[in-house]
Structures are given as structure tokens and as C-alpha cells.
Amino acid sequence: xxxxxxxxxxxxxxxxxxxxxxxxxxxxxxxxxxxxxxxxxxxxxxxxxxxxxxxxxxxxxxxxxxxxxxxxxxxxxxxxxxxxxxxxxxxxxxxxxxxxxxxxxxxxxxxxxxxxxxxxxxxxxxxxxxxxxxxxxxxxxxxxxxxxxxxxxxxxxxxxxxxxxxxxxxxxxxxxxxxxxxxxxxxxxxxxxxxxxxxxxxxxxxxxxxxxxxxxxxxxxxxxxxxxxxxxxxxxxxxxxxxxxxxxxxxxxxxxxxxxxxxxxxxxxxxxxxxxxxxxxxxxxxxxxxxxxxxxxxxxxxxxxxxxxxxxxxxxxxxxxxxxxxxxxxxxxxxxxxxxxxxxxxxxxxxxxxxxxxxxxxxxxxxxxxxxxxxxxxxxxxxxxxxxxxxxxxxxxxxxxxxxxxxxxxxxxxxxxxxxxxxxxxxxxxxxxxxxxxxxxxxxxxxxxxxxxxxxxxxxxxxxxxxxxxxxxxxxxxxxxxxxxxxxxxxxxxxxxxxxxxxxxxxxxxxxxxxxxxxxxxxxxxxxxxxxxxxxxxxxxxxxxxxxxxxxxxxxxxxxxxxxxxxxxxxxxxxxxxxxxxxxxxxxxxxxxxxxxxxxxxxxxxxxxxxxxxxxxx
Amino acid sequence: xxxxxxxxxxxxxxxxxxxxxxxxxxxxxxxxxxxxxxxxxxxxxxxxxxxxxxxxxxxxxxxxxxxxxxxxxxxxxxxxxxxxxxxxxxxxxxxxxxxxxxxxxxxxxxxxxxxxxxxxxxxxxxxxxxxxxxxxxxxxxxxxxxxxxxxxxxxxxxxxxxxxxxxxxxxxxxxxxxxxxxxxxxxxxxxxxxxxxxxxxxxxxxxxxxxxxxxxxxxxxxxxxxxxxxxxxxxxxxxxxxxxxxxxxxxxxxxxxx
Numbered sequence: 001x002x003x004x005x006x007x008x009x010x011x012x013x014x015x016x017x018x019x020x021x022x023x024x025x026x027x028x029x030x031x032x033x034x035x036x037x038x039x040x041x042x043x044x045x046x047x048x049x050x051x052x053x054x055x056x057x058x059x060x061x062x063x064x065x066x067x068x069x070x071x072x073x074x075x076x077x078x079x080x081x082x083x084x085x086x087x088x089x090x091x092x093x094x095x096x097x098x099x100x101x102x103x104x105x106x107x108x109x110x111x112x113x114x115x116x117x118x119x120x121x122x123x124x125x126x127x128x129x130x131x132x133x134x135x136x137x138x139x140x141x142x143x144x145x146x147x148x149x150x151x152x153x154x155x156x157x158x159x160x161x162x163x164x165x166x167x168x169x170x171x172x173x174x175x176x177x178x179x180x181x182x183x184x185x186x187x188x189x190x191x192x193x194x195x196x197x198x199x200x201x202x203x204x205x206x207x208x209x210x211x212x213x214x215x216x217x218x219x220x221x222x223x224x225x226x227x228x229x230x231x232x233x234x235x236x237x238x239x240x241x242x243x244x245x246x247x248x249x250x251x252x253x254x255x256x257x258x259x260x261x262x263x264x265x266x267x268x269x270x271x272x273x274x275x276x277x278x279x280x281x282x283x284x285x286x287x288x289x290x291x292x293x294x295x296x297x298x299x300x301x302x303x304x305x306x307x308x309x310x311x312x313x314x315x316x317x318x319x320x321x322x323x324x325x326x327x328x329x330x331x332x333x334x335x336x337x338x339x340x341x342x343x344x345x346x347x348x349x350x351x352x353x354x355x356x357x358x359x360x361x362x363x364x365x366x367x368x369x370x371x372x373x374x375x376x377x378x379x380x381x382x383x384x385x386x387x388x389x390x391x392x393x394x395x396x397x398x399x400x401x402x403x404x405x406x407x408x409x410x411x412x413x414x415x416x417x418x419x420x421x422x423x424x425x426x427x428x429x430x431x432x433x434x435x436x437x438x439x440x441x442x443x444x445x446x447x448x449x450x451x452x453x454x455x456x457x458x459x460x461x462x463x464x465x466x467x468x469x470x471x472x473x474x475x476x477x478x479x480x481x482x483x484x485x486x487x488x489x490x491x492x493x494x495x496x497x498x499x500x501x502x503x504x505x506x507x508x509x510x511x512x513x514x515x516x517x518x519x520x521x522x523x524x525x526x527x528x529x530x531x532x533x534x535x536x537x538x539x540x541x542x543x544x545x546x547x548x549x550x551x552x553x554x555x556x557x558x559x560x561x562x563x564x565x566x567x568x569x570x571x572x573x574x575x576x577x578x579x580x581x582x583x584x585x586x587x588x589x590x591x592x593x594x595x596x597x598x599x600x601x602x603x604x605x606x607x608x609x610x611x612x613x614x615x616x617x618x
Numbered sequence: 619x620x621x622x623x624x625x626x627x628x629x630x631x632x633x634x635x636x637x638x639x640x641x642x643x644x645x646x647x648x649x650x651x652x653x654x655x656x657x658x659x660x661x662x663x664x665x666x667x668x669x670x671x672x673x674x675x676x677x678x679x680x681x682x683x684x685x686x687x688x689x690x691x692x693x694x695x696x697x698x699x700x701x702x703x704x705x706x707x708x709x710x711x712x713x714x715x716x717x718x719x720x721x722x723x724x725x726x727x728x729x730x731x732x733x734x735x736x737x738x739x740x741x742x743x744x745x746x747x748x749x750x751x752x753x754x755x756x757x758x759x760x761x762x763x764x765x766x767x768x769x770x771x772x773x774x775x776x777x778x779x780x781x782x783x784x785x786x787x788x789x790x791x792x793x794x795x796x797x798x799x800x801x802x803x804x805x806x807x808x809x810x811x812x813x814x815x816x817x818x819x820x821x822x823x824x825x826x827x828x829x830x831x832x833x834x835x836x837x838x839x840x841x842x843x844x845x846x847x848x849x850x851x852x853x854x855x856x857x858x859x860x861x862x863x864x865x866x867x868x869x870x871x872x873x874x875x876x
Contacts, residue, residue, distance in 0.1 A: 302769065319766070324661045324686040477748065477766070477773030479662050484712035487771040488737045508736070515708040518681055518701070519664045 002279035004287045006165040009156060016157040023063035025104055028080045029091075030145060032069025032228055033263060035076035039093065040066075043077055046096035059104050065154075068232015069224075070145035071386035072132055075115060080145075085127040088113035118382055118404055132383045135401045137364065137390045139372045140188075140225075140348045144232030149267050152274035155235040161280060163351035167243050168288040171354075176247040177203065180350065182358035184370045189215055189306075189343030190418065190447040191523075192436035195350075198340060202248045202330045205338040210250035212241050213334065213341045216257040216264065217311060219303035220419030221470065223450035225374040226344035228386050230257065230264035233348065234271035238294060240347025242285070243354060245292045248340055253294040254315050259301045268296055303420075303474035306448075307522050308333075308341050310476065321476045322522035343448065345374055365391030369435035373446070379415075379453035380407050389434070396430040399453055410455040413554075414538070418447025420467045420474075421527035423534025424460060443534045445527065459556035460539040461546055465493040467531035475524060482525030485516040489532055497557045501547045510536060555617035558602040562618050567592035569614035576606035576615065620691040625698070637684035637695065638666050646697055649706065649726055650685060651797055652749035657758050659685040660750055665706055669696040681705070703730065711735050713747060720745045720798045740771075745800035748773055752792035752801060760841065761785050764792060764813065775801075777813050788817035788831035823847075 003009050020026070027047065031040045044066055051061045070078045075089035081103050088099065091113060102108040114123040115130055124130050138144075147154040155161070167176055181196025202210060214237060218226040230237060241253050257265050272294050275281040283291045297315045304310050305320040312334045314320040333339025349371060353361045362370045369391040375398070378384050382404030389398060395415060399405070406412050414424045417434075423444030425432065432438055436446050454463065468490040477483045492509050495501045513529035513536075520526045536543060545551050552560040565576075565585075570592040577585045577593065584600040587593035595606070595615075607615045620633045624644060631640045636659055641648050651663040661683045668684045671677070671694045681702070684695075696702070710727040714735035717723045727733070752775055753765050763786035767776045777783030788810050793801040803812035808828050810817045819828035820835055838844040 304769075324683060326682060326687050472770055473772075475770035477768070477770045478660075478750070480664050480709050480712055483748070483771055483773065484716055485708075487740075488712065488715065491738050512708065515705055519667065519705050519709065521661055521664070521683075 001277070004279065006169055006286060009161055009165055009286070012153065013157045013159070016153040020063075020157065022058070023060065024058040025084070026063045026065055026082045027099070027104070028065045028067045028082060028146070030068075030070045030076060030078040030080075031066040032073070032076075032145075032231060033224070034069065034073035035078060036263075038076045040077040042093040043079065043091055043096060046093035047100070050097050050100055054100075056100060056104055059100075065148045066150070067146060068144040068149050069228035069386055071141065071228070071388075072130075072383065073385045074383055075385075079113075080127060086125055087115060087127050087130065089115045131404065132385065132387070132402055135393075135397060136388050137372050138388045139352055139364070140229065140345045140374050141233075141386070141388045142352070143236060144228055147233065149232050149234055150270050152235060152271065152278060155233070159355070160235050160351075161239055163354035164239050164242050164246075164280070165286055166354055167246055168286050168290060173203065173247045173249060176243060176354070179358050180247070180353060183353045183361040184358075184368060185346065185349055185353060185361065186369065186371075186436060187343055188345035188349070188373065188449070190445060192446060195342060195346055198330055198342070199244060199248050201328070202338045202340045205331050207338050209252075209335075209337045210248055211334045211337055211339040212245045212248065212250045212253040213311070213315065213339060214241055214253070214255040214347055215306065215308075215311060215341055215343050216255055216261070217299050217306040218258060218261075218344075218448055219306045219474070220448055220450040222378045222452055223376045223419060223448055225376055225386060225449050227258075227261050227264055229344050229348055229374075230255075230261065231267050234264075234267045235275070236348045236351060237268070237344055238271055238275060238281070240342075240350035241294060242280070242292055243350050244340055244342065244347065246290055248338075250340070251291050251293070253292060254297045254334075255294060256297045256299060256305070256311055256315060258299045265296060265298065272296070302476070303470075304476045304522070304524055307524060309522070311341065312339065321478050322524070324521060345449075366433065366435055369437065373434070373449055375449045375451045377403050377451050377453070379451075380410065380455040380458070381405070381453040382407055391435040392433040394431050394433055395425065398434065398451065399430070403453065406453065406455050410457065412453070413456050413458055414454045414460065414463075416444075416452040416454065416463065416467075416531070417450065418445035418527075418530075419450045420470045421445070421524060421530055422447045422450070423530045424454070424463060424538065425534070426538040428538075443537055444530065457554055457556070459497075459552050459554035460535045460542045461493060461496055461552075462554075462556045464532045464535045465490065465497055468493055468528075471524065471528045475528070479519075479521040479525060481516045481519035482521070482528060485512055485519075486525070486528050489513060489516070489529060493532070496543060496546050497552075498559045499546065499550045499557070501543075503544075503547055506536070506540075506543060506547070561602060562597055563595050563600055563602060563604075563606065564616050564618055565593050565595055566614045566616050569612050571612055571614070573611075575609050575611070579605045579609040581605065620689055620693075622689055622691075622693045622695060624695045631689040633690065634688045637668065637682075637687045637689055637693075640689060641666075641668070641684055641695075641697060648684065648697055649729075651722075651726075651747055652751060653685045654751055654755070654795060657751070657754040659683075660754065661686045662748070662750055664709055667702060667705060669699050669702060670694065706730055707732055711737060716740050716743060717745055717747055717798065718743050720747070720800075722798050723747065745798040746775060747798055747800075748775070749797060750775075751795050751797065755791045755795050759789060759791050760837075761787060761789075763787075782815040783813050786813055786815055787833035787837050788812055788815065789834045 029044050047064045048061055077091050079088040079091045117124055143158055147158050177199045185195045186192040216226050216230055299305050302320045305314045307322045308329050310320045310322040329339050365371050372388050372390050374388040377387050387402055412427050414426050416424045425444055439446050472486050472490045475482045492505050513533050516529045517526055545553050550560055555561050572590040582599055582601050584596045585593050619630050622629050649665040652660045666684045667681050669679050671679045672692050707730050710730055710732050713723050714727055715737040756763050763783040764777050766773055793803045808819045817831040822829050839846040
């Protein structure tokens with residue numbers, strides 16, 4: 001069925017709402033990557049199997065929805081009963097029967113499946129009451145976890161493609177750009193460039209052909225915001241791209257998806273096919289004089305291809321290497337034509353801005369940093385998962401209110417924002433508002449939105465070493481400062497971790513790191529030494545402890561630590577003796593044990609099994 | 619035409635022309651290892667970086683690679699500030715860690731006062747500086763027989779799957795343009811060996827001396843409308859003329875760039 005008029009779009013939404021209204025309740029099963037890995041598909045099958053066997057009043061198998069990521073991955077698989085908003089966590093396939101019998105058949109709540117608040121041990125029933133969700137503001141993730149991503153009618157019923165209709169019938173391209181400019185929407189991929197300005201520049205370039213590209217090459221370790229959006233709400237991405245294409249005058253678009261996101265590719269392909277069937281992609285969209293088509297380009301696993309010029313080369317089938325951008329890709333991009341490249345999250349924000357107006361959007365967040373930002377909150381924090389908060393929310397609110405604090409009641413040491421090329425921020429900066437400018441000023445960056453929380457058991461030198469190692473293997477190798485410089489920096493951090501570092505090394509590292517910033521060709525190299533520079537700035541003591549005292553305060557760097565049994569605490573239970581793979585622990589039963597330092601490989605297996613905390617790491 | 623101010627001196631240049639050729643025309647000694655006028659600028663070695671500013675930038679400066687920055691009116695360029703010299707020293711220092719025994723690098727580094735690397739020597743040093751001239755020239759010639767493989771520090775230049783390259787015609791464009799003479803080849807009588815492939819050389823009908831490979835001659839006759847027997851006569855002047863037509867790269871008269 002082709003939708004030719006806006007009215008038909010509304011009719012379709014109305015009809016679908018009516019059909020869905022036949023069910024008094026719906027069950028949504030989170031089928032994001034995390035929950036799928038934990039067995040969400042089996043849960044869906046269990047529901048289907050049960051409903052195949054038994055009939056339930058006002059409820060059919062159609063009311064069981066497979067949605068995108070709910071964000072609370074740590075507690076997955078999640079099942080939500082709507083409209084009550086009851087959340088069941090860590091659901092198993094065998095729970096399907098009781099969920100239908102008790103929560104659908106009756107209005108009972110299954111206590112044992114509810115989320116337990118670790119703060120006070122109370123069970124929480126409703127979605128909105130869980131602290132993890134209560135402090136969030138979801139705009140980019142508005143539909144993720146709520147609608148079935150593989151059904152276009154679900155998106156339309158949720159108000160989808162209304163913004164496109166509005167743009168095509170009531171607005172001129174200039175008005176669209178004006179609205180986006182007024183909203184002060186900044187690129188969510190990390191750079192924070194004003195989206196409206198980018199679109200305006202592209203429109204003003206004299207050219208017959210223009211392209212719109214969506215950057216879904218989210219390569220940061222531990223980041224999965226764009227993945228969740230593409231998997232959970234693919235139509236919102238498409239709608240954002242269509243509006244952009246209309247505004248800048250493009251007729252072809254690409255979505256560059258990371259090779260590691262096969263599910264996102266499947267969902268996007270389905271969404272594109274549906275749009276073509278409904279006439280939302282192709283020629284004369286919604287009866288207007290606007291043609292647009294979208295193709296999917298898949299990456300091949302190179303981190304550097306998230307960089308705009310490397311991405312465009314990769315789309316064109318060349319080697320994914322960046323080029324100098326003295327001539328911006330918005331002027332001369334893909335196949336040398338003007339190209340708008342925006343991040344997934346940026347595009348998803350566009351339809352909301354068109355629907356609600358720029359003024360509404362600027363009221364969220366802080367000055368010059370309007371709107372919200374999605375983060376993947378990971379690391380040593382209680383509630384890990386996908387979150388979205390208004391700009392200007394402090395790190396403390398994110399880590400303690402949403403994240404529930406540090407695991408095992410340990411103390412907070414730092415948070416790494418902005419992915420491998422971002423920086424680490426210390427406890428003193430916990431009250432820093434999270435927005436583009438504040439983070440950059442503090443020596444880190446927004447990046448795509450990874451947030452890795454670290455506790456006192458994390459060695460910051462080791463963290464710098466880890467991220468440098470990542471960047472050394474992900475640098476494309478085109479320019480010398482990045483290829484050779486980061487390699488040398490990594491070598492020097494290894495040296496310090498092994499206890500061979502000197503204080504001159506620190507000075508040399510700092511100098512080299514600054515030269516890499518100055519001399520590198522692309523963003524990867526320019527920000528590649530940030531993990532080092534920011535840890536050197538905020539955790540210099542720790543570097544000095546490694547160098548002067550040959551000690552690793554966090555007990556991580558193997559060359560600098562020794563394991564010793566505390567004779568006062570050791571009961572001689574011999575559990576550690578069995579756990580040691582190197583036979584490094586000896587002693588008599590019921591007497592304190594002794595670790596042979598020359599044999600010990602410092603694997604930490606003994607510490608993990610000791611119930612009496614009798615093994616010290618010095 | 620636009621007017622630039624280079625190290626205080628007013629210089630005229632074509633609008634949009636890259637800065638490096640302008641600097642070279644002005645006889646300013648600016649190092650560069652990955653630039654060649656026959657191919658697109660690359661920006662890999664970062665040695666030709668200069669500091670630019672403009673009157674209206676209110677003091678903001680920017681470091682750019684001169685090989686890739688187009689000339690625009692009113693540009694103020696500094697080529698040898700302390701920061702730039704320091705940057706070049708660091709880059710050459712890093713190069714020396716990778717290519718400690720390469721005379722071209724040693725010479726350039728010595729000019730900037732670096733005689734020995736201050737960094738850790740890489741495990742297997744060689745002469746390849748990964749400037750990418752060989753692959754770019756090969757592409758420009760129309761063969762694309764070799765390319766960079768692997769990423770980052772493991773990057774190297776190699777034929778596909780490191781086997782003898784099927785698309786190579788033995789023209790030697792890569793080897794003769796290699797600034798550090800890293801690419802090895804042997805010419806022995808009428809056989810040539812490069813990248814692990816053997817080629818037969820054609821003979822000049824008059825002198826009996828070897829000219830170019832059979833594959834290269836085949837390529838030129840089918841793709842560039844050059845008679846099949848053209849390279850069987852050893853006429854230097856004639857060939858120079860053809861060289862210009864052939865993508866401006868004078869390869870077979872052994873014109874190695876400085």
C-alpha cells in the first residue's frame with residue numbers, strides 16, 4: 001500500500017491503534033542484543049507456545065511484542081507489561097506461563113521477578129519508579145524498547161513520519177534548516193558541530209548531486225547507543241535522514257553500519273523495504289516533489305572508518321583512510337559531492353524537533369548544549385546499561401543516581417568519557433555538568449557517549465596503556481605522528497607498568513603526546529593521546545608511584561605487586577592451594593600458608609577464592 | 619592570482635594551488651617525504667607542516683600540511699617557527715626509530731639536529747617509510763598492483779595476499795620513485811624480477827639493448843594507443859615526449875625525484 005497523502009498516514013495510525021486496542025494488555029519482550037544473548041528469543045517462543053495451547057481472554061499472540069533495547073541490560077532479559085508498566089527482570093522462558101496466567105489473566109504482580117533496589121532491598125514494580133529510569137529523559141530513545149522495530153505500522157502509530165509529512169507539506173527546505181539551527185542541535189557523534197550550520201553549508205554549495213550519510217560505525221569499546229537505536233527504532237533514523245535530505249536537497253542516502261552490528265543491518269533493511277513498499281522512500285514521497293533512496297553500507301571492522309573522510313572513502317569502496325579536511329566533506333565529500341554526515345543519534349533527534357519545535361528543544365539541557373545525550377554506562381557501576389539524560393546533568397547524578405554507585409561499595413576513582421580517544425576524569429570533577437563544552441574544557445570529550453566508570457582497583461597507568469594499545473592497533477597508519485607516535489607512547493606506558501619507567505619518560509611522553517595532537521592528520525590521532533594526557537594530568541601521583549616506589553597502588557601491574565598471606569587472618573583452609581595453578585602456595589593444614597614469590601605468577605586466583613581476605617596485594 | 623605572505627615576504631600564487639609547490643618555487647627549504655608532483659598530495663609524512671593565519675582570524679593560528687592546503691588570498695604563512703621545528707624534529711626522531719639505517723632519513727634528521735633516535739628502536743627496522751608513493755604511483759599508472767596492507771604500526775606495502783602480483787607489469791614506477799630505495803628489483807640480461815615476479819624485457823632492434831617488459835608494452839599498446847614495436851627502438855627523445863603523455867611520470871628514463 002502506498003501512502004500518497006498525509007491523511008492516509010493518520011488513517012493508518014488510527015486503524016493500527018484500533019487493532020492494537022483489541023488487546024487489553026501488551027507484553028513487550030526486550031530483544032536488544034544484550035537480552036537476546038541472555039535468551040530473550042526463547043522467552044518469546046515460550047509465550048507463543050503457551051498462547052498456542054491456551055486461549056486467554058482479550059489477549060492473543062499479536063500482543064507479545066519484540067522490542068529494541070530497554071537499556072537496563074544488566075537486569076535482562078526484561079519483560080514489560082503495558083499499559084501498567086510492570087517490569088519483570090531476569091525473566092526465564094519458564095516464567096512465561098506464570099506471567100500470562102497471573103499478570104495478564106489477572107492483575108497480579110509476580111513479586112519474585114521484580115527489580116530489587118540494591119539501596120534498600122525493596123522490590124519496585126513500575127518502570128518509572130526504578131531509579132535507573134526515574135532520572136532519565138528519553139528523547140532519542142523515545143521509542144526504543146516500546147515499539148516493535150520490525151513493524152512500520154508500530155512506528156506510524158507512535159506518531160512516526162508525522163514530522164516528514166509536516167516538512168513535505170508545510171515547510172520549505174530553508175524553514176527546516178532554520179528550525180534545526182534554532183534548536184541548536186549539535187552533532188551527537190562527538191564533534192558537537194552545529195547540525196543546522198552543517199546542513200546550511202551543504203545546501204549552499206552549488207552542485208547537482210548531494211548525499212546524506214548516517215554514521216552508524218560506533219567503534220568505541222563499551223559503547224552501544226547507536227546500536228540500540230538502529231536495532232530498536234530504525235524508522236526514526238530513516239525519518240531523520242529523509243528530513244535532512246529534503247532540507248539540503250539530496251536524493252541519495254547511505255547508512256554506514258558497523259560490521260559487528262548484524263541485527264541493526266537486518267532491522268534497517270526491513271525498515272527500508274517497508275518504507276519503499278509504503279511509498280515513504282522512492283519517487284514523489286507522500287505525493288510531494290521529493291525523491292529519496294537509502295542504501296546500507298557495511299563497515300569491515302575498522303575503528304578509523306568512524307572518521308568522516310575515512311567513512312566516505314569506505315562507502316565509495318576504497319581503503320578506509322582519512323584525508324586532510326581543509327576542504328570540508330560538506331563541500332566535497334562522497335564521490336566529491338557535497339555530503340551531510342550525521343550520527344545516528346543526531347538524525348533521531350530531528351523528527352522530534354520538527355514536531356515539537358526548536359523552542360521546546362532548547363528548553364531541555366543547558367545553554368548552547370540543548371537536548372539530551374544517550375550514554376552507555378559501563379564499568380564498575382551497579383546499574384550498567386543504556387541511558388539518556390538532559391545535557392548538563394552532572395557526572396554524580398549519572399553515576400550515583402542512575403548508575404546506583406560503585407559496585408561492592410568501593411570508592412570511585414575516575415570515569416572515562418568519550419571512548420578510547422576521550423579522557424579520564426577524577427572524583428574531584430564529579431559535579432562537572434556533562435555537556436560538550438564542559439567535558440572538552442576538563443580535558444576529555446563527549447565523544448559518541450561511552451562512559452566507563454572505574455573504582456580504586458583500577459590502575460590509571462594500566463588504563464592509559466589499554467586505550468593506547470587499542471589506538472595503536474586501530475590507527476590506519478597513514479600519518480607518522482599517529483602511527484609511530486602512539487606506538488612509542490604505548491611502549492613507554494608498558495615500560496612504566498613493568499616498573500622500568502623513569503621520570504624523564506614522563507616528560508618525554510607528555511611532549512610526544514602534545515606533538516601527536518599537533519601533527520596528526522585526523523581526529524583519531526589528534527585525540528589519541530588524550531587518555532594519556534588526562535591521566536597524567538589528574539593521576540600523576542599514580543605514575544610517580546610506579547616510577548619512584550616501583551609500586552602499583554591499585555594492585556594491577558603484575559611486575560610491581562606481590563601477593564602475601566596475612567598470617568593473622570589465614571585459617572589454613574588450603575582452598576588457595578588448590579586454586580593456584582602454579583603450585584606457588586604451600587604450608588600445613590590449619591596453619592598460615594606461604595606464597596613462594598619466585599613461583600607466583602600473580603594471577604590473582606588465590607585472592608578470588610580466599611573467604612577470609614587473608615591474601616594481601618602489596 | 620592571490621597574494622600570500624610567506625615568512626614576511628609577499629608572494630603571488632594561483633588561487634587553489636597547494637602551498638607546498640609555492641614554497642618550493644620560493645626556494646624555501648621545506649622537508650617532505652611523501653610528496654610527488656605526479657600524484658595527488660597525501661599528507662602522510664607531516665614534515666611539510668606550516669603555520670597559517672589570516673588578518674581576520676584575530677590571532678588564531680593553525681598548523682596545516684602545506685602539500686594539502688590550497689592558497690587563498692591574504693594567507694600569512696610561517697615555515698620555520700620554533701613549534702614547527704620542534705614538530706619536525708619529533709617526526710624525524712620517530713622515523714629514525716623505524717628506519718635507523720636509512721641514509722635519506724639520517725641526512726634529513728641531521729639537518730634538524732637529530733642524530734640518533736630518543737625512542738625505542740622498532741623490532742625489525744627497514745627502509746620503508748610508508749610514504750605511499752609506490753602505491754599511489756602504481757594506481758596513477760593504472761595498475762593498482764600493490765597496496766598498503768594491515769593497519770597502524772603493522773602497516774606495510776605488499777601485493778595482494780603477498781603473492782606475486784598478477785596486475786604488475788614490471789614498469790618499475792614504484793621502485794624508481796621510492797625515496798629510500800626500499801623496493802628491490804633486479805635486471806639481469808633480459809629478465810627483470812620485482813615483487814617476486816619475473817618479466818621478460820624486450821630488445822631494442824638496433825642496439826640489442828633491453829628496453830621495457832613485454833607486459834608493459836602490451837599494456838601501453840592496448841590501453842594507450844602506442845604501437846606495439848614502439849619500445850623496441852631505443853629513441854630517448856621520442857620516449858621522453860611519450861612519458862609526458864603517459865600521466866606525466868617519466869619512469870623509464872630513470873628520472874628519480876629529488
